[in-house]
Amino acid sequence: MVEGQQQSTSPLLVKKFGGTSVGSIERIEVIAEQVAKSFHQGERQVLVLSAMAGHTNHLFGLANQIERVPDARELDMLVSTGEQISVALMAMALQKRGLKARSLTGDQVQIHTNNQFGRASIERVDTDYLQMLLQQGIIPVVAGFQGRNTQGEVTTLGRGGSDTTAVAIAAALSAQECQIFTDVAGIYTTDPNIEPSAQKLAAISFDEMFEMARLGAKVLHPDSVSYAERFKVRLRVLSSFEKGSGTLVQFTSAKQPLEKVVGIAGVAEQAMISLPDLESGSESYQKIFQLLAAHGVEADLVSKTLSDKETICFTLNDSELDLALATLDSISQVVKLGAVHSHRKLAKLSLVGDGVFAKSDILAKVFETLTLIQTDAKMITTSDIKLSLVIDQSALHTAVRALHHAFELNKA
């Protein structure tokens, strides 16, 4: 095969590198070397990059010297320069290695978004220009996290950022795989910093990955996971700095769940509010959660029980507790709240596994383990795919380790 004349039957991979992976000229050179190697092995590649680590925060800092809440359009114009810098430098590093490469802004690729500056959604990715570059053996190096609205203004994407850019491009190009390179080797059964025997998963289902991401595994943003699932993009998480096949996020048949706990995620700094005397009826609930939402308080887990009387409780970030309590206080004239109990310094611990939580033996094992480590669950919620417990924050690490052991996740 002649270089620069790669056949369109060669595998096409979209590879996303985060801010740490391109955090210095040295790291950019390391990535460029890997990309060159893959090129010579016949891979067709589209790169998607984040800004160099720290750069975006630096730009936000400049803006905040002017305004506490700067105009969203201008903020996007400002912070999008971070990715433009990293893609230009990467293109240079690839050219240094004799490869043809071209850096592209979101506008140049034609990543069309809606008008929501600062949290735009991708509506369409034009692939004509990317296809033309690939046909000419030119590696497109695309600025992540950004697009353009219909007026040609720079927008930046909401949550999920550059991961979502990579997934959207992979979907538009029907790429074989979208590879998310990070500073960890893949998705683990739990945080290896808490439980050293945590195992890297070779594969995980989209539903499981979504829950793991939502419940505290920080490797992928849940929005990019659901985007990938929606557009049928094969997603792989792997390390920028170590060899390995990472973790494949795969499609599983809904009728054949693994029926096994695959991972445990934990999030600290949680709080809980419970309302044991709330007057019955969904109208009260509606008012409460509408008002909380209007004040920017996100209720996370919500649970309602009925014994002698109804009790509703919900969790939220500890940092939002004071605001939530003040908000509840302000409607106590309108809604008969009764007592308002609140708890700080809690943690949320979640077991994730497709189709597993209808099974009583799993629940039994969870309670058995909690008893062993003398910890109470203050709240429990379950779905088809996960079981979440709220426990004291001080017990989080002990509980993660005990449950990891109990479900034999340390055995590869």
Added chain:
Amino acid sequence: MVEGQQQSTSPLLVKKFGGTSVGSIERIEVIAEQVAKSFHQGERQVLVLSAMAGHTNHLFGLANQIERVPDARELDMLVSTGEQISVALMAMALQKRGLKARSLTGDQVQIHTNNQFGRASIERVDTDYLQMLLQQGIIPVVAGFQGRNTQGEVTTLGRGGSDTTAVAIAAALSAQECQIFTDVAGIYTTDPNIEPSAQKLAAISFDEMFEMARLGAKVLHPDSVSYAERFKVRLRVLSSFEKGSGTLVQFTSAKQPLEKVVGIAGVAEQAMISLPDLESGSESYQKIFQLLAAHGVEADLVSKTLSDKETICFTLNDSELDLALATLDSISQVVKLGAVHSHRKLAKLSLVGDGVFAKSDILAKVFETLTLIQTDAKMITTSDIKLSLVIDQSALHTAVRALHHAFELNKA
């Protein structure tokens, strides 16, 4: 007049602020305050900004860590982020003061250039979008120094940079004036650091300004001056930090030159090569200057004299002398050069004044002054508009001061 509904009969000014003027958040706020004041006085304004001082060099430094000579397209993609940052911050600072403002890249304005990455020329400026913003009372804040080619790629302009952007926009919008804000109060009769009695000029002709710029006054790049003259843009140089009307660069009738020396410019670090034995005939000259140009050596002043034999000499930057001598050596087989004399540590001193240098009394006064300070002119060239002398670098300041006094430039 209702704010944001300024009449299209209000004066329209294009204002360019250089890197020092926007070098920090504090300075951006100072400029924003001035712009707000002008807005409330009824001015319609288009701002053109350079990158924050030092930023562009930082980006070049990053690129040079990868490649000594990076790809010009990628370098433009990289360094154009500098201006994008400063315009976004300025738009925020204007909005903070209750003004409507919008930052724009060269691509968004539609500043169309040719394909010469790193030294592009502006071919066309679309004004539809700018006009629309102005009609809505929105202040356009344009990234200087950049444009787009027909493929939508980012280009940066050659010499003259952001000044040329401002002039091109002023021409396209038929603005009343293009104001170049700098860290000096205007154009002086000579460098005030050399001669403290140097006077700020209230006005100067385009020809004079062009020569002053070309001959060492660093305030404006000669290319932006000639661009302004070509497109009949009224140009004014003034200080970002002090009040004052600066210096107006004006059109004068060619038949009414001021017949007066208006300024003195000096440039150090010059060298001279003379070829006293060169065989006669323009073919030899052609070969020599073609080859020097091919090696990137710029001959500046060129003078040829005929007494008993022909002598040609020319000046160049001292830093290029070794390369020039090596180049001449390489063609000594083809062209009979004879002796090659070279001189280092010279300076070029130029007197500028429209229509003045045909007059013998001026020449007489120059020689009288040089005799007084015991300095020889190693070379003299004249044109309608200027007289340039080559003297020892060590005599430059003395000569500037003596001539400034002799021509009474210290008298306002």
